[in-house]
Amino acid sequence: MKAFSLSSTAIDAAGLLRQLESERVGAVVTFEGRVRDHNEGRSVRGLAYEAYAELAEAEGARIIEEARSRFEIAQALCVHRVGELVLGELAVWVGVSATHRDAAFAACRYIIDEVKSRVPIWKHERYVGGEAEWLHPDA
Amino acid sequence: MLYFASLRDAAGCAQETVSSEAREPRALYAEAAARYGFKMPLERIRVAVNGAFAPQDCMLKDGDEVAFLPPVSGG
Numbered sequence: 001m002k003a004f005s006l007s008s009t010a011i012d013a014a015g016l017l018r019q020l021e022s023e024r025v026g027a028v029v030t031f032e033g034r035v036r037d038h039n040e041g042r043s044v045r046g047l048a049y050e051a052y053a054e055l056a057e058a059e060g061a062r063i064i065e066e067a068r069s070r071f072e073i074a075q076a077l078c079v080h081r082v083g084e085l086v087l088g089e090l091a092v093w094v095g096v097s098a099t100h101r102d103a104a105f106a107a108c109r110y111i112i113d114e115v116k117s118r119v120p121i122w123k124h125e126r127y128v129g130g131e132a133e134w135l136h137p138d139a
Numbered sequence: 140m141l142y143f144a145s146l147r148d149a150a151g152c153a154q155e156t157v158s159s160e161a162r163e164p165r166a167l168y169a170e171a172a173a174r175y176g177f178k179m180p181l182e183r184i185r186v187a188v189n190g191a192f193a194p195q196d197c198m199l200k201d202g203d204e205v206a207f208l209p210p211v212s213g214g
Binding site: 009033050051052054055056058059080091092106112115116117118119120121122123124133135136137138 | 141143144145147148179183185187190191192206208209210211212213214
């Protein structure tokens with residue numbers, strides 16, 4: 001499977017984790033981003049992600065490649081959801097395997113931070129009360 | 140031209156084909172902003188041409204696919 005992918009169905013975290021298993025690695029670090037029920041003081045009842053799929057997959061793949069060249073890691077995978085999500089659902093999953101933990105932690109952190117700031121994916125939040133809006137954070 | 144997120148909502152469509160004298164994405168954006176009342180300033184927009192990030196002032200050719208990307212919010 002591709003190192004970075006978009007998914008319109010629920011992310012199979014256990015299945016992804018199995019892909020990182022190897023007797024050669026001593027550390028596996030994963031990050032799970034989930035849909036929470038509040039944001040900036042408002043009660044969230046659900047959200048949707050929209051992506052520019054072609055560019056998102058290319059930019060996501062670049063980020064994984066950057067992580068592989070910056071850190072001593074064995075494997076890295078990232079999957080980001082698109083479409084409608086409910087509270088508590090997995091929105092993004094990052095997993096990194098490495099010989100040692102420092103590189104695994106650092107690469108996992110690098111990937112999620114870069115994905116959030118660079119990959120063309122947008123969050124549309126729906127609030128308790130009926131309003132909804134796109135999030136376009138400053139910088 | 141491709142519009143995403145709040146720009147898509149404001150334009151009322153995800154994509155359209157336009158005929159324009161504009162030769163740079165920034166000029167195309169100004170035309171679309173006037174047409175649809177986009178409030179997002181150009182400084183906050185990233186541009187992609189034919190599926191790759193590109194400068195706002197790159198030279199366009201007939202048939203190019205130009206995407207306007209408001210600030211992203213994945214994760």
